[in-house]
Amino acid sequence: MSAIIDFDVPFDGKVLKADHYMGRDSNRILYLHGAGTSTRRGHHMVRDALQRRGLGSVCFDAIGHGETGGTFAESSVASRTRQAQAVLAAASVLTEPLVVFGASMGAYNAIRLTEQHRVDALVLIVPGVFTPLAYEVPFGPEFSTIIRRERSWADSDAWDILARFEGRLLVIHAEHDAVIPREIPERLVESARKAQSRQLHIVRGAEHNRLWTLLAETPASFEAAVDMVAATVNGGRQ
Numbered sequence: 001m002s003a004i005i006d007f008d009v010p011f012d013g014k015v016l017k018a019d020h021y022m023g024r025d026s027n028r029i030l031y032l033h034g035a036g037t038s039t040r041r042g043h044h045m046v047r048d049a050l051q052r053r054g055l056g057s058v059c060f061d062a063i064g065h066g067e068t069g070g071t072f073a074e075s076s077v078a079s080r081t082r083q084a085q086a087v088l089a090a091a092s093v094l095t096e097p098l099v100v101f102g103a104s105m106g107a108y109n110a111i112r113l114t115e116q117h118r119v120d121a122l123v124l125i126v127p128g129v130f131t132p133l134a135y136e137v138p139f140g141p142e143f144s145t146i147i148r149r150e151r152s153w154a155d156s157d158a159w160d161i162l163a164r165f166e167g168r169l170l171v172i173h174a175e176h177d178a179v180i181p182r183e184i185p186e187r188l189v190e191s192a193r194k195a196q197s198r199q200l201h202i203v204r205g206a207e208h209n210r211l212w213t214l215l216a217e218t219p220a221s222f223e224a225a226v227d228m229v230a231a232t233v234n235g236g237r238q
Contacts, residue, residue: 009060009090011083014074016060017067018087021047023056027093029233030113031059032084034104034128039066043103045212049226055233057101058091060084064139072139077130081109085116097121097167099233104128104180104208111158111165120167120196121232126208127171127188128180129158153184162191169198170232172225174206201228 009016019040020027031047033040040059047057061068062083063075075083088094097120102110107127113119130153134146146152162169169192173185189200203225206214215222 007090009087011063011086012079014063014068014070016063016083016087018058018060018091020058020091020093021051021056023051023054025054026233027056027058028095028097029055029057029099029101030084030088030094031057031101032080032103032106032109033059033062033065034106034126036104037065038104038106041066045216046226046229049222050230050233053226053230055230056093058087058094060087074138076136076138076143077105077108077134078136080105081112084109084113088113088117099123101125102127105130108156108158111161114165114167115161119165121235122165122167122169123229123232124169124171124185124188126174126177126180126211127185129153129156129184129188131155132157159187159191162188162195163193165192166194167196168232168235169195170229171198171200172211172229173200173202174208174211175202175204176206177208179208197232199228199232201225 003022005020040061062080063070064072096118099121100110100119101123103125105128107124108129137143171185171189189198192198203211215225
């Protein structure tokens with residue numbers, strides 16, 4: 001049976017609930033979930049498939065999510081970056097250079113982490129990015145007002161951050177994503193001009209919250225997508 005170890009990380013008076021899917025060959029992956037009802041448990045399918053390929057990962061429930069609990073108003077996009085850094089500091093198994101996965105909102109946190117840590121691979125799944133104006137604003141009405149402005153994401157600093165990224169970049173997007181405009185993943189890949197490699201993969205027929213589950217309906221397609229991810233993690237080797 002594959003080993004999964006749960007652990008706690010103190011953060012700002014709260015306790016972040018995290019786990020480590022122990023990898024046989026590598027344990028460099030930090031996996032960041034998205035917003036809404038997303039939790040670390042919701043990414044089991046992909047993490048389990050990676051673990052079977054020898055690739056371990058650490059993921060945690062951000063404040064307001066899953067077993068960590070609390071309320072969204074107690075957090076922000078910036079706080080989620082700091083929460084990720086707290087988990088990195090607590091999980092000695094995560095050695096640099098890191099591989100950082102980010103789903104939806106978590107993709108922006110993943111991009112931000114490349115500024116403070118050595119990251120040699122980024123895997124961004126249905127990625128969202130944000131205007132710097134929203135970064136420190138607590139989740140709530142003010143945050144929603146800022147991000148709901150027409151094309152509020154257009155002045156994101158994500159483009160400039162990725163322009164300095166020299167590792168491997170894989171962006172996976174859903175063909176029918178009603179949340180994230182296609183322009184965002186396309187621009188993320190275009191921005192990463194110094195990257196060792198960069199790839200945009202569009203999952204046909206998929207939606208924002210139904211990408212891996214759709215792929216799983218055709219096992220060969222799911223395994224091929226995970227192989228693509230593993231190759232990004234391993235520098236070309238599956």
